[in-house]
Amino acid sequence: MAVSKKRIWGWMAFDWASQPFYTLGLTFIFGPYFAVVATEYFLGTGMIEAAADARAQWVWSLGQMIAGLLIAFTAPFLGAFADNSGRKMPWIAFFSVVYVVTTFMLWGLKPDGSALIFMMVMFYLGFFAAESALNFVNAILPSLGTDKEVGRISGSGAAFGYWGGVTSLFIMLLLLAENDQGLTLLGNAPLFGLDPEMREGTRSVGPFIAIWYAIFIIPFFMFVRDDPRVAKKPTKLTAVWGELLTTLRSVLHRKSLLNFLVGSMFYRDALNALYAFGGVYAALVLDWQTIQIGVFGIIAAIAAAITTWLAGLADQRYGPKPVILVSVWTLVGVSVIIVGMSRDAIFGVPFSEGSELPDLIFYVCGVCIGGAGGAVYAASRSLMVRHTHPERPAEAFGLFALSGKATAFLAPGMITLFTFLTGNNQLGFLPVIFLFLIGLFLLRWVNKDGDRAEWSALS
Incomplete structure (x- = not known):
């Protein structure tokens, strides 16, 4: 059955609407601002600068770890509930409301x-809402085209989202976020009479993210609907729990799916850590300001x-697995550089005084993180479709959500521990490398074409 272009564009609108949370909130504006505020706060308690920087990083990672645990415990059950009832849209609407309220409060x-x-709690409640809504949105993907078409649609949707992130970041930097002199990238004071002394331009990132989402999510709700044939099926909690247990048991008999879910659990966890701590690293290790990070x-x-x-x-030409492999190896290389580089040296080789080389190197790292990370995100969704029964997509993407969040606390937790034990921000990133390598190892047993045929034969 042909899928209307409006439905596909409506589905992609979610990526455009939600991406500013990750671009502006998690990585480039709010995250680094939180790190700077936290460092100044801890300095005020009498800590030395290195200890204050480390404390700021592990407090931020602690918040992400707790949010990851919350998602891990709730995502499987919510996915099974949606699969059993056939209703995804009410859940997406509910989490959208939570997202808008919590992000607005970041002001x-x-x-x-x-x-x-309290602000960290609000941020990670917004993170929980965004990720929970995304789980249900991903479950709609298999219905948008064939396996080959889905790879292109997934990549196009993710790319569309990144353009949303770029656009929103341009607006923030040009008109709102201020530097230490109280000026935006255009050299003006923030719009609307916002007070630079109180960092109101930077703090407006929360309301900006909320308003952006509220406006641009409209096409999604206009053109995407639940399947009317199953949307009103009665649901009992006991049936949901039984469905979830049956699904989890079935995974043990599917070698390709099991290794993909576990492998992606590690490399996606590591990637999320890079996103979450890239801006924090730039602020605390390279001493970058908000505008430079932007x-x-x-x-x-x-x-x-x-x-x-x-x-x-x-993906459409070669399949998603080769795309994932190349991208994850790229991210391993970037992580090694991050661990080995500081403001003064790289792998023990000192930079000349006042050198801009560490800045240039980290810019290249940013290009690699953005490019490889986006490719991993889109190709992983596509490979999951190849392991999805056509009649049970929400169940499959419930598993995908479980694998993405079951250890979502692991990278932040390990970064917290390593940073606390070493008192060093760079060495705190070491666990990220290990997680990427474990993911790569497990991908060896993943069938590039998925296991739909095997599962259909079993069922």
Whole structure:
């Protein structure tokens, strides 16, 4: 059955609407601002600078770890519930409301850090809502085309989202986010009379993310609907629990799916850590300011948009597995550089005084993180479709959500531990390398064409 272009574009609108949370919130504006505010707050308690930087990083990672645990415990059951009832749209609407409310409240993070922990809780509640809604949105993907078409659609949707991230970042940097002199990238004071002294331009990132989503999610709800044939099926909690247990048991008998889910669990966890801590690293290790981090974000997001679209075309021609392998190896190389580089040296080789080489190297790293990360995201969705029974997509993507979040606490937790034990921000990134390598190892047993034929024969 042909799928209307409106439905496909409506589905892709979710990526455009939600991407600013990750681009502006997690990585390039709010995350680094939180790190700076937290560091100043801990310095005010009498800590030395290195200890304050480390404390700021592990507090941020602790928040992500707790959010990851919450998602891990709820995603499997919610996925099974949606699969059993056939209703995804009400859940997406509910989490959208939570997302808008919590992100709007991020305005409250003042420079004195007086609401530091509460604002972190609000941010990660928004993160929980965004990720939970995404799980249901991903479950719609298999219904949008054939296996080959889905690879291109997934890549195009992710690329469309990254362009949304680029556009929103341009607006923030040009008109709102201020530097240490209280000026935006255009050299003006923030719009609307926002007070640079109170960092109101930067703090407006929360309301901006909320308003952006509320506007651009409209096409999704206009053109995407639940399947009317199953949308009103009665659902009992006991049936949902039984469905979930049956699904989990079936995975043990599917070698390709099992290795893909476990392998992607590790490499996606590592990738999320890179996204979450890239801007924090730039702020704490390289001493970058908000505007500089934002420019870095624009470069990375543009690279992600272009590379993800190209990866979608490569997926359509070669399949998703080769795209994932090349991308993850690229991310391993970037992680090694991050661990080995500081403001003063790389792998023990000192930079000349005042050298801009560490900045240039990290810009290249940003391009690689954006490009390879976007390709991994889109190609992993596509490979999951190849392991999905056509009549049970929500169940399959419930598993995908489980694998993505079951250890979502692992990378932040290990970064927290390594940073705490070493007192060093760079060495705190070591676990990310290990997680990528474990993921690559397990992909050896993943069938590039999926296991639909085997599962259909079993069922």
